[in-house]
Amino acid sequence: MTYLPTFDGPLTPATALRETYLPSLRATLVDATTPQTIAALLAPGTRRVNFMNAHCFNVMARDRHYAAAVNSADYLLPDGIGVALAAKMTGQALAENLNGTDFIPALLREAAQRGKSVYLFGGTAGTAEKAAHHLILKIPALRIAGVRDGYAQAGNDAEIIADINASGADIVLVALGVPMQELWLHRNAPYINADLTMGVGAALDFFAGNVVRAPLWVRKAKCEWVWRLAMEPRRLAKRYLAGNPSFLARAAKQAAGTLTPAAIVRRALDITLSLTALVLLSPLLAMTALAVKAESKGPALFTQTRIGQNGRPFTILKFRSMVWEAEALRADVLARSDREGICFKSKSDPRITGVGRFIRRTSIDELPQLVNVLLGQMSIVGPRPALPCEVDAYPERAFGRLAVKPGITGVWQVSGRAEVGFDQMVEMDLAYASKRNIALDLILIALTFRVVLTGRGAH
Incomplete structure (x- = not known):
């Protein structure tokens, strides 16, 4: 609950913030718990949602097309310790880290109870199909409307949109990586009939078992990024070892500029x-x-x-x-x-x-x-x-x-x-x-x- 009317307006039933420490951010960064956010995203109406971590903000700072795509989204979900630390620099404390690997299964469990179906688009050949199989094992009531990989089956935009709409999916998860998934949704979401479209990064790889999740104690210590770096050092070294300090330095500079x-x-x-x-x-x-x-x-x-x-x-x-x-x-x-x-x-x-x-x-x-x-x-x-x-x-x-x-x-x-x-x-x-x-x-x-x-x- 927010006790002061200090924000632009409530995201019902969640609360939303527009934070100055995030570069050029005009879209709404959700500051709410998982249950509140799920209830808001599954409420009647159409919504486009992206997860935002330190890497996303770094890309946003140098890519104006990606920045436009992010700012045209309806809601942004804070993902990772970097965003939480940046929030604290302005005296804020985000209600929860809404990372996709934890948030999406919780969202799909609630969606299954409401009879909603999901379409999985992205990943290497077979990844979306494996992810669908594992999700059904965890959420037996979940209805998979369709799957499509992000490579051989990607085809052209019109073909993918037609397939999604023909499936009758209520939710579409797009896993093409940053910035491609946000650009794809920015371009195509208006033509998709689903109520909820989301860019989900590497989530399908985690659900499919292609990438091993960090042990629970590592996640509780907020060091999952260290685990991922150890698993994929060549791909992630620049993102984490150079990108994270760069993001925090920029956030600190911007936060300091707002202080008297x-x-x-x-x-x-x-x-x-x-x-x-x-x-x-x-x-x-x-x-x-x-x-x-x-x-x-x-x-x-x-x-x-x-x-x-x-x-x-x-x-x-x-x-x-x-x-x-x-x-x-x-x-x-x-x-x-x-x-x-x-x-x-x-x-x-x-x-x-x-x-x-x-x-x-x-x-x-x-x-x-x-x-x-x-x-x-x-x-x-x-x-x-x-x-x-x-x-x-x-x-x-x-x-x-x-x-x-x-x-x-x-x-x-x-x-x-x-x-x-x-x-x-x-x-x-x-x-x-x-x-x-x-x-x-x-x-x-x-x-x-x-x-x-x-x-x-x-x-």
């Missing part, structure tokens, strides 16, 4: 302070983790989804100050809140442990958020990061506090914390968002030490 000098200084301050604090406080962090573990069962760290800048969710880190089943017990203690308004706080919360009460009073429980600052999800100074359920209940005015990154400390935090009501907190955060500057941030950081020593409003 104040934003650059603020980010440098965040990195310097968070990294220094993590190093200097590492003994305290270790002792706190041991104390939390010794008192009660469960992990030392507590993770929770919070809403960050522009309504983007992220996972916040804190030392666990409550019993491990605290979230399950939350509904039972909501009536004990000491604060007026939406945000819950209670001095007498029975879920808080002995160690937890101490680390809350001294604000030690917040120290792991230095990692969130280092990752760019938070800032040292900013509004308190809210829970999704709190944001869902926000009055319209309160959404303005999401215009800046949430912080470990801020105006609310140094003005009484839990003693400050919700409405007052909102006004403080709105004032900070409109007037913030580096001098103000430094003053708030200095005031934080006084608040930590007194423990005012901490519970």
Whole structure:
């Protein structure tokens, strides 16, 4: 869910972004989970879709015909760690890596349940047929309307279009490689009767078993490109070893060009302070983790989804100050809140442990958020990061506090914390968002030490 109306318009039911870090990109880059995106792509209507990885953007930067083909697509699906890193350079975090090898089987499973058929076009001789066979083994209900290789059976465009239309296919997957598949679709998709046409790169080779997929642990480590490079070094060395750094350098340059000098200084301050604090406080962090573990069962760290800048969710880190089943017990203690308004706080919360009460009073429980600052999800100074359920209940005015990154400390935090009501907190955060500057941030950081020593409003 997007909590701020900061984008051109919603892709129902997914959310779409137009990102400045992508060179000359005017088409819609989808920022949504796999289920949301599948539902959107299979909804009534015709759509042309491409996957976009770092290599695609490199080709786009030097080939104006390919760039035109990409920008004429309806939706672009972010594929690979390079695009995710480029997004983070502008403070964004894409909802999911929608790479074709994982996304397409999920799409076809849903399509099969809806009775839709698919046509496979591309690959070397026999590849599309083998891919169809393996897909049917995994998705028995899937209907293959037709197959055609991208070489001997390619023929002319009119012949291929006639065959696809005669098959009655609802979905057409084109695997001719970049940039040929995007150029082919740009030229021919208007004449194809299928609702959904997609350029899918090497996906058919993976489905056919021509190319071995990286082990799951390699994929989870986001290093599948390393595996592919090892499998095909001659073909992929230039793409990965030269292309990826080139893309990231261009993305970094473009992202830096969108930042104000104040934003650059603020980010440098965040990195310097968070990294220094993590190093200097590492003994305290270790002792706190041991104390939390010794008192009660469960992990030392507590993770929770919070809403960050522009309504983007992220996972916040804190030392666990409550019993491990605290979230399950939350509904039972909501009536004990000491604060007026939406945000819950209670001095007498029975879920808080002995160690937890101490680390809350001294604000030690917040120290792991230095990692969130280092990752760019938070800032040292900013509004308190809210829970999704709190944001869902926000009055319209309160959404303005999401215009800046949430912080470990801020105006609310140094003005009484839990003693400050919700409405007052909102006004403080709105004032900070409109007037913030580096001098103000430094003053708030200095005031934080006084608040930590007194423990005012901490519970």
